[in-house]
Amino acid sequence: xxxxxxxxxxxxxxxxxxxxxxxxxxxxxxxxxxxxxxxxxxxxxxxxxxxxxxxxxxxxxxxxxxxxxxxxxxxxxxxxxxxxxxxxxxxxxxxxxxxxxxxxxxxxxxxxxxxxxxxxxxxxxxxxxxxxxxxxxxxxxxxxxxxxxxxxxxxxxxxxxxxxxxxxxxxxxxxxxxxxxxxxxxxxxxxxxxxxxxxxxxxxxxxxxxxxxxxxxxxxxxxxxxxxxxxxxxxxxxxxxxxxxxxxxxxxxxxxxxxxxxxxxxxxxxxxxxxxxxxxxxxxxxxxxxxxxxxxxxxxxxxxxxxxxxxxxxxxxxxxxxxxxxxxxxxxxxxxxxxxxxxxxxxxxxxxxxxxxxxxxxxxxxxxxxxxxxxxxxxxxxx
Amino acid sequence: xxxxxxxxxxxxxxxxxxxxxxxxxxxxxxxxxxxxxxxxxxxxxxxxxxxxxxxxxxxxxxxxxxxxxxxxxxxxxxxxxxxxxxxxxxxxxxxxxxxxxxxxxxxxxxxxxxxxxxxxxxxxxxxxxxxxxxxxxxxxxxxxxxxxxxxxxxxxxxxxxxxxxxxxxxxxxxxxxxxxxxxxxxxxxxxxxxxxxxxxxxxxxxxxxxxxxxxxxxxxxxxxxxxxxxxxxxxxxxxxxxxxxxxxxxxxxxxxxxxxxxxxxxxxxxxxxxxxxxxxxxxxxxxxxxxxxxxxxxxxxxxxxxxxxxxxxxxxxxxxxxxxxxxxxxxxxxxxxxxxxxxxxxxxxxxxxxxxxxxxxxxxxxxxxxxxxxxxxxxxxxxxxxxxxxxxxxxxxxxxxxxxxxxxxxxxxxxxxxxxxxxxxxxxxxxxxxxxxxxxxxxxxxxxxxxxxxxxxxxxxxxxxxxxxxxxxxxxxxxxxxxxxxxxxxxxxxxxxxxxxxxxxxxxxxxxxxxxxxxxxxxxxxxx
Numbered sequence: 001x002x003x004x005x006x007x008x009x010x011x012x013x014x015x016x017x018x019x020x021x022x023x024x025x026x027x028x029x030x031x032x033x034x035x036x037x038x039x040x041x042x043x044x045x046x047x048x049x050x051x052x053x054x055x056x057x058x059x060x061x062x063x064x065x066x067x068x069x070x071x072x073x074x075x076x077x078x079x080x081x082x083x084x085x086x087x088x089x090x091x092x093x094x095x096x097x098x099x100x101x102x103x104x105x106x107x108x109x110x111x112x113x114x115x116x117x118x119x120x121x122x123x124x125x126x127x128x129x130x131x132x133x134x135x136x137x138x139x140x141x142x143x144x145x146x147x148x149x150x151x152x153x154x155x156x157x158x159x160x161x162x163x164x165x166x167x168x169x170x171x172x173x174x175x176x177x178x179x180x181x182x183x184x185x186x187x188x189x190x191x192x193x194x195x196x197x198x199x200x201x202x203x204x205x206x207x208x209x210x211x212x213x214x215x216x217x218x219x220x221x222x223x224x225x226x227x228x229x230x231x232x233x234x235x236x237x238x239x240x241x242x243x244x245x246x247x248x249x250x251x252x253x254x255x256x257x258x259x260x261x262x263x264x265x266x267x268x269x270x271x272x273x274x275x276x277x278x279x280x281x282x283x284x285x286x287x288x289x290x291x292x293x294x295x296x297x298x299x300x301x302x303x304x305x306x307x308x309x310x311x312x313x314x315x316x317x318x319x320x321x322x323x324x325x326x327x328x329x330x331x332x333x334x335x336x337x338x339x340x341x342x343x344x345x346x347x348x349x350x351x352x353x354x355x356x357x358x359x360x361x362x363x364x365x366x367x368x369x370x371x372x373x374x375x376x377x378x379x380x381x382x383x
Numbered sequence: 384x385x386x387x388x389x390x391x392x393x394x395x396x397x398x399x400x401x402x403x404x405x406x407x408x409x410x411x412x413x414x415x416x417x418x419x420x421x422x423x424x425x426x427x428x429x430x431x432x433x434x435x436x437x438x439x440x441x442x443x444x445x446x447x448x449x450x451x452x453x454x455x456x457x458x459x460x461x462x463x464x465x466x467x468x469x470x471x472x473x474x475x476x477x478x479x480x481x482x483x484x485x486x487x488x489x490x491x492x493x494x495x496x497x498x499x500x501x502x503x504x505x506x507x508x509x510x511x512x513x514x515x516x517x518x519x520x521x522x523x524x525x526x527x528x529x530x531x532x533x534x535x536x537x538x539x540x541x542x543x544x545x546x547x548x549x550x551x552x553x554x555x556x557x558x559x560x561x562x563x564x565x566x567x568x569x570x571x572x573x574x575x576x577x578x579x580x581x582x583x584x585x586x587x588x589x590x591x592x593x594x595x596x597x598x599x600x601x602x603x604x605x606x607x608x609x610x611x612x613x614x615x616x617x618x619x620x621x622x623x624x625x626x627x628x629x630x631x632x633x634x635x636x637x638x639x640x641x642x643x644x645x646x647x648x649x650x651x652x653x654x655x656x657x658x659x660x661x662x663x664x665x666x667x668x669x670x671x672x673x674x675x676x677x678x679x680x681x682x683x684x685x686x687x688x689x690x691x692x693x694x695x696x697x698x699x700x701x702x703x704x705x706x707x708x709x710x711x712x713x714x715x716x717x718x719x720x721x722x723x724x725x726x727x728x729x730x731x732x733x734x735x736x737x738x739x740x741x742x743x744x745x746x747x748x749x750x751x752x753x754x755x756x757x758x759x760x761x762x763x764x765x766x767x768x769x770x771x772x773x774x775x776x777x778x779x780x781x782x783x784x785x786x787x788x789x790x791x792x793x794x795x796x797x798x799x800x801x802x803x804x805x806x807x808x809x810x811x812x813x814x815x816x817x818x819x820x821x822x823x824x825x826x827x828x829x830x831x832x833x834x835x836x837x838x839x840x841x842x843x844x845x846x847x848x849x850x851x852x853x854x855x856x857x858x859x860x861x862x863x864x865x866x867x868x869x870x871x872x873x874x875x876x877x878x879x880x881x882x883x884x885x886x887x888x889x890x891x892x893x894x895x896x897x898x899x900x901x902x903x904x905x906x907x908x909x910x911x
Contacts, residue, residue, distance in 0.1 A: 031844055032828035034764050041760075049761045056751035063722060064744060070725040071740070074661075082663040083727035092670045095719045096712060103708045106758070111701055113760040118697040133537075158840060160446040168445065169842045193533040194627060196692060196767060200833050205763045207693045209628060210532065211621025214694035231767040231835045233526045235533060236452045239838030303453070305519035306539065335537055 035200045038222045038247075042203035044113045052106055059102075117203075120215045123185030125178065131188075131195030131208035131230070132337060134237035134294065138176050141187075145260045148342055149174050150290055151240050158240075170227040173290075175244040179253035180223055188214045192337055196232035199243055207232055220247045235335075237294050271345045271372040277353065280369060284354025287347045292355075295335065300359040307335065310355050317365025323352055324370060324378055345375040400901055408503070411495030412901065413480045418798070419502050420477025421791075425867070427469030427509065428784075432860050434462040439822075439856040442849050445841055455839035456524035457516065463527025467645065468552045469509055471779065474787045475648040476501075476559045479587045481798065483563060485892040485899060486581045488572025488908045493565040501558035508551035515541035526837060528638070531619035531630040535611045542612065546605045553598040560591035560598075567591075572891070574910035578669065581890050585672050586651030589679045593640045593647075596683075601637040604630065628693050635686035643682045646746075646778060647675055649786030650717060653739045655890070656793050657721050660736035661728030662887035667720040674713035674720075681710050691762045700759050707757035711750065718747050733885075734808035738789030741781055741816050749777030752827065767837075770830030776823045780859075781816075788815070791870065796884045800898030801877035807869045814862035821855025 036046045073079070128139040136149045149172045156162045158169075165171070178184050188197050190208035198205040202218040220226075228243035248256070289298075295307040302309045315322050327348060330338035339348065352370040355361065400406050400415065410416060437458050441449045450458070480498070484491055492498050515522040520539035523529065534542060567588050571580070580588075607630075610616040617623025619630045650671075658665040665671070687695060687703040695703075721743050730736070752774040756762050765771060788811075796802050825848035830836075834845045841849065880897040891910075895903050 031832050032848075034761075034831045035833065045760045045764060048758055049755070049764065052755050052758050052761065056754060060747070060751060063718060063747065067722045067725065067740075067743070070722065070728070071730065074725065074728050074730055076662070076729045076731045079727065079729050082661065082729040084664070085727075086664040086666050087669070088667075091723075092667055092716070096716060099712050099715045100709075103711060107705055107708060110704065110758045110760060114700060114704070115697065117760060117763075118700075158447055160448065164445060164843060167842075169840060193537050194530055198767075198835070200764060203760070203763055205692050205766055209621075209693065211625075211627065212694060229833070229835050229838075233456070233530070233533065233837040235524075235537060236456065238456075239452065239835070239840050306453075306521075 037201040037203055038220055038224070038226070039202050039218050041113070041117055041218070042201060044116070045203040048110055048113060051109070055102060055106060059099075119217060120185075123217055124182040126185045126187060127176065127178075128187045128189070128213075129197050129208065131190035131192075131197065131234065131241075132342070133192050133235050133335065134230070134241040136195075136197070136230075136241065136243060137191075137342070140257075143257050143261070145257065145264075146341075147174050147260075149176065149244070151242060153240075155293075167227070169240065170229075170242050170244070172242055172244045175225065175246040177246045177248060177253060177256050178220065179250045180221055180247055181219065181250075183217060183219050185215060185217045188216060192335075193234045194232050195230050195234045195241070197228075197243060198231045199226060199228040199245055201226040201228070202245075205231060223247050223249060240294075267344050267346065271376060273372075275346075275349070275371050277357065277369050280350040280353040280371070281357045282350075283347070284350035284352070285358070287343065287351040288354050288358075291339065291342065292351065300355065300361075311359035311361060312364070316355050316361060320366070320368045320370065320374075323356075324348075324374065327352060328375075328378060340379075345372040345379075348372075348375045409499070411491070411499050413484050413492045413495070413498065414798075414899065414901065416492075416498050416502050417477045417480030417482075420473045420480060423502070423505060424470050424472075424474035424477060425870075427465050427473070429863065429867075430513070431462050431465035431470055432863060434458045434465070435856060436860050438462060439853040441839055442841070443853040444850065445843055445846050447840055450839070452839045453521060453524065456526075456837070457522040459837055460523045460526055460529075461512070461516070464512065464523075465509070466779070467527060467641070468549075469505075471645045471783050471787070472556065473505060475587075475590070475645070475783075476556075478583075478648065478652070478787070478790055478794075479559075479563055482794065482892060483566055483584055483587060484570070485895065485903055486584050486890055487567060487570060487575055488891050488904045488910065489566060489570035490902060490905045492562050493570055494562045497558050498562050501555045501562070504551050505555050508548040508555065511544050511551070512548040515544050518544070528634060529608075530634070531608060531611070531627050532621075535608050535619055538612070543609065546609050549605045550602055553602045556594050557598050560594040563587050563591040564595070572904070572907040572910050578672070579910065581651075582654040582665070582668070582671055583648065583651035586647045586649075586675055589675050590644050590647045593644050593679055593682065597637040597640045597644075600633060601641075604633045604637065607633075628690075631690050631693060632686070635689045636683075638689065639686040640679070640682040642775075642778075643678055645783045647679065649742065649746075649783050650675060652786045652790045652793075653721060653742050654724075656735045656739040656789055657724050657743075658889065659793075659885050659887045660733060660739075661725050661730050663724060663728040664889075665720070666723040666726075667716075670716055671720055674716045677713040678710060681706065681713075685710065688757060688762070691759050692766050704757055704759045708754065711754050711757075714750055718743060718750075731886075733792075734803070734805060734812055735789045735793035737809065737812045737816075738785045738792065741812070742785045742789060745777055745781030745785070745819070749774055749782055752777065765830065767835055768830035769826045769834045769836055772836045773823050773826035773830060776826070780823065781819050785815070785819075788866065793885075794892075795870070795873050796880035797892060797897050797899055799874050799877075800880055800896075801873050801875075802880050802884075803869055803873040803877065807865065807872075811862055811865045811869060814865065815859060818855050818859030818862055822852050822859055823855075825849075825852050825855075 034046055034049050036043055126141040128141060130137040138149060139146045152171045152173050153169050154162065157164045188206045188208045189212060190210045195208040196205060197208055204216045204218060206214045206216045224247055226245045230238060230241045296302045296310050300311040310316050326336065328338060328340045330336050349370045349372045356369060407415065407419060437450060441455055518541045520541060522541055523545045525534040525538060567584060607618040611618050611620055617625035619625050619627050621627060654665055654671060685703060685707045687699060688707045691700060756765055756774060792803060792808055829845045829848050834841050882896050883893050884897060891908060
């Protein structure tokens with residue numbers, strides 16, 4: 001109760017400050033403070049933030065008040081003869097004990113909230129979140145749904161060739177979908193380097209660390225689309241791997257789950273289909289632009305010394321088996337990751353075929369293409 | 384007194400400064416080496432600052448304009464490393480070299496040849512580090528905290544050179560610290576008991592112990608990286624059974640004391656300057672010493688507050704939250720003591736005092752945001768956002784760096800024999816003060832609003848304040864050219880300084896003439 005009251009007073013004080021300091025040019029004050037978020041925990045965290053903020057403001061006003069008073073009242077002109085006192089044990093004791101008590105007062109609610117956050121019991125829905133350079137993978141453990149979430153902001157927008165959209169750098173091809181009112185548990189890990197999964201509206205920030213599974217949970221009551229980001233430096237495109245969560249009513253969620261299962265079935269059918277080179281190349285270009293272009297670049301030439309050149313590469317031209325293996329297994333000790341779990345058989349085959357056809361590679365090497373069945377074959381247990 | 388002067392003349396006859404380049408290469412004189420350290424750190428400050436200008440220029444507007452993300456990461460990594468290890472730490476070592484022997488009444492540092500070595504390996508360390516910019520694959524790009532496995536398995540080849548240069552810097556710091564400790568422990572003038580030492584000497588004694596304790600830990604961390612990269616070990620590689628979080632524990636066990644290494648000498652400097660220009664003895668000398676000692680001891684048990692989001696157990700999170708909050712107590716005591724020193728003083732506002740007052744106010748603001756960051760649940764929102772960037776720049780720029788500038792203005796008459804230009808000094812102060820606040824204050828807001836740190840590009844809602852922050856940074860950067868000019872002008876000439884220099888100055892360094900003779904206190908003074 002007390003906390004709620006202070007919050008509303010805080011908001012009024014803040015509103016007063018806005019009118020004092022802000023002009024129309026700047027975003028509203030709300031955009032300059034921590035988000036309150038949409039969960040019980042995120043609101044508690046916000047209250048803690050405002051409580052400690054106001055404690056600091058009050059202490060600051062007292063200390064700086066005395067300091068500025070001294071600066072004006074005790075100049076050499078006004079006070080030519082300085083006092084000579086230089087110690088006082090009682091005063092020292094007081095300003096040791098009083099701050100200590102304030103800290104204890106602050107530590108109690110903080111410890112309570114922290115204890116609430118540390119609940120690692122199972123959720124109604126358990127989602128594994130895996131950080132990759134530079135995208136997120138989401139696996140719904142109960143429903144066997146599995147997809148990657150990539151930034152969709154166009155590189156032309158980033159390089160200022162086209163105007164920037166409303167959700168510049170905060171939009172993805174596929175958002176995590178969760179239902180309202182259910183306890184969702186996230187199991188967070190990483191495939192390559194350390195990432196960090198941050199959703200400010202849920203007050204969740206949890207590092208994604210290779211070899212570890214961290215947990216976080218939330219219950220969201222307000223449907224909506226919420227946007228967050230990766231917050232641990234994870235290499236070149238750290239700034240370009242947002243987190244988007246879509247919270248929907250239960251029936252909408254159920255329908256979405258069914259859709260995802262149907263799509264998986266259709267994908268299996270596509271794998272059986274007979275593909276032409278042109279079809280594979282066309283599909284492969286899309287896959288390449290989404291998954292490979294960040295390192296190997298649009299022209300396939302990579303970046304000298306870090307990311308290998310694919311145009312004219314011997315493996316791409318002449319070594320079909322080796323080519324498939326690199327994409328399926330990744331390269332130990334290098335930035336090249338395994339795409340076996342990230343791409344379907346169809347997408348895997350088409351992107352390899354695309355690299356064997358693009359940038360003047362066509363006709364230079366052995367001319368072999370890769371079809372989805374090659375990938376199925378690769379995945380069969382070897383005897 | 385006459386005996387002292389006689390022995391001066393005698394010494395100068397034999398050991399006056401050599402001429403030319405060899406004077407600086409071979410010197411074992413604490414004043415020469417102090418000067419070398421200070422100029423070196425200023426050069427590094429300008430290089431690291433130029434990198435900050437690149438960063439702020441890229442962040443001036445959303446979108447990529449000036450550099451590629453890959454190069455941006457190299458800039459932010461080198462900016463951090465150079466400012467921490469190249470600018471702030473050597474500047475404090477330079478001040479210690481100049482001042483500690485004079486303040487304790489010793490003729491020189493205790494180990495002069497090691498003193499020469501500890502300086503002269505530094506330029507090589509930074510040459511190696513900077514040369515990585517021109518290597519294939521580019522310079523280190525993993526942030527100054529170089530978390531594994533981004534800095535091991537996924538690092539550019541130049542990481543090996545980075546490891547080598549960190550080893551050299553560490554060796555230099557350890558030698559410097561040993562020198563400071565041995566000098567203070569063995570070479571104090573008769574009558575100068577520990578609790579009569581000037582606070583700058585106390586602050587450096589504590590800092591030197593911190594350095595000796597943690598630099599080997601850093602050396603261990605980079606050596607383990609080296610093993611992982613070249614010799615097939617898996618200390619930090621999960622695929623080989625290693626632990627990436629172990630790296631962070633080791634790094635921050637070094638890193639948190641390191642933070643105080645960069646602020647404790649500033650506490651000493653501020654105490655001297657506030658006392659002098661308030662013309663009133665420092666309030667609570669003994670409690671100042673105890674506060675610094677408490678801060679130093681606590682610095683060893685708070686490291687995991689940098690790691691609240693790595694998935695520590697609840698008990699660890701609670702412990703590190705409480706321990707971190709506790710640091711506010713001794714830090715508060717120091718601020719209260721400074722304010723009480725000014726209370727009922729007789730204050731004038733020369734440039735060093737302006738910098739010292741700005742130090743107290745802005746460092747305290749950085750302390751407040753530090754207290755906020757200690758609150759673990761709230762830290763889940765602040766962590767790795769611009770709020771953290773604002774926090775540590777408030778304690779490092781108007782904290783450590785303002786204190787270094789204050790020290791330069793305060794002691795430069797003693798070093799050169801000339802007064803600096805007061806009008807230009809004040810102009811430099813106000814430009815820096817405005818620049819630093821315009822740069823870093825808005826970063827609190829964009830951080831709270833959700834902008835992560837270490838990104839080369841950002842969402843549109845952060846655009847306005849990023850632009851303002853960049854303008855502030857350009858102003859701050861440009862003002863430092865003025866600082867260079869003022870220092871050069873003072874070295875060349877100016878109004879002659881008296882031995883006391885300041886009306887309210889206290890301490891042995893003000894008893895010798897200005898500029899201080901090449902050899903001071905060859906016969907120890909007597910302290911009452």
